[in-house]
Amino acid sequence: MGFDLESSYFCKAVRTLCYVTESAWESRCVVFRSFGFSDSEILSMFKKLPHIMSYSEKILNEKMEFFLNKMQWTPLRLLSSPVVLDYSLKKRTIPRCSVLQVLVSKNRTSESYMLSTLLVMSEKKFIKHFVTAHKDEVPGVVKAYQGKLTFDEYTFKQKRHKDEIRSSPDILVNQS
Template structure:
């Protein structure tokens, strides 16, 4: 036996010496063996993955690229198919499935979808949601399915019930904004704060539905903005209150001041600037060049005063090119030919919906006055209003 051991050691030493004297041995013999196998498997796996994400999940462009980097499976892995099958059986249309996978592609790697994903869908159903509502809720924020049922979703719902005071309102709030499930740490303290300040629950619903991003602000910053708006004496039940919170959250102090300076440069007093903000808060969210262009139009083209504009700043919220100028052009044509004896206020005319305006001011005159349609379509160059009437039988009295 000792002799065999000695012979084996001697043979092993000889092999080591030969290997050391042949530096290309590993390159010539060993590496080609692996090259002919591993890379080929990687390419096949990658090609299958891309094909699956594109053809079965409906991904394309940047979503396809991002998802392909997040998931890892090949043709022998049946998990992705079982996930898609679960969604289809529940009632998710293909466009909804595509969105879910694009947001949380890692969901395709769920080991047991029936045990991990379906209970979360069933939990939403148990909250008095219909299948259609669950589909809508998950599609709006697919990250819900990436959260733990027992450690996050259920505790979040219980916390919300405690804050709101009853289950039905908590369910209604989650229907408005499923993002509460995935932004819990930020949103719940801010919702609790609003309720303590006496904000009606109906306003909370609007916050969650339209401005959920504001509720995700750090609590200290959110409280600071709220106190600023409160100091301006907004009505808590007014939509202006919500818009004001959004506008002030949108700006830092320097941006806010630059908007105020811009309005003051047109002759607005500090009180008039505040009046503009209180009656149309979202104006302060516009870019400075947009504000400048609109204010200049009303002050120079229509001869309004800053005081007049501050009394009805809503007219600044309308598109200058798509609504204000075409409508003013139509009215100028009607004024010039004295076509009607009706009296209208310009701000009222700008506020009516498009269908009513076309019916009352364009369609009714288009046969006898082709210029009206041309003015509405922007084919007549608009310069400024002269307010001069042609003819004396009828007139259009417009309060500019």
């Protein structure tokens, strides 16, 4: 499979392969294929995030649906940052997207942030830079973070990253 035998990913991959049955593995592959992943991309995803194959089909479907359909990421984009699939949609991903949506709508920042970077950012750092820093000027930011505002992925402003033009997709949140 191409793992470095001394890497922690190798250990995680072996553990996953011992835990996941052949039929469960194939059912996860069916989910990936339904979203446009090739077999080589599925293997690449497994190498980067071995325990992805231990997710239930339901959870895998929900996360793939969110990133690939609602957020309009491509399989290649998701493959470049598979760790975003590790986070809870309800507890982390959607609240952070909601915060960004509120800040973008109020023109509160002048930078562009790579969404995957914001999702992997520590909770403390995210709250400090995106919630606390704006709570007085943008009261909705706290409600967004608490999940009290509905995230509307269709009005969420995104722009393509320069790598996407070079056929390595990346989506940025346009903050300007």
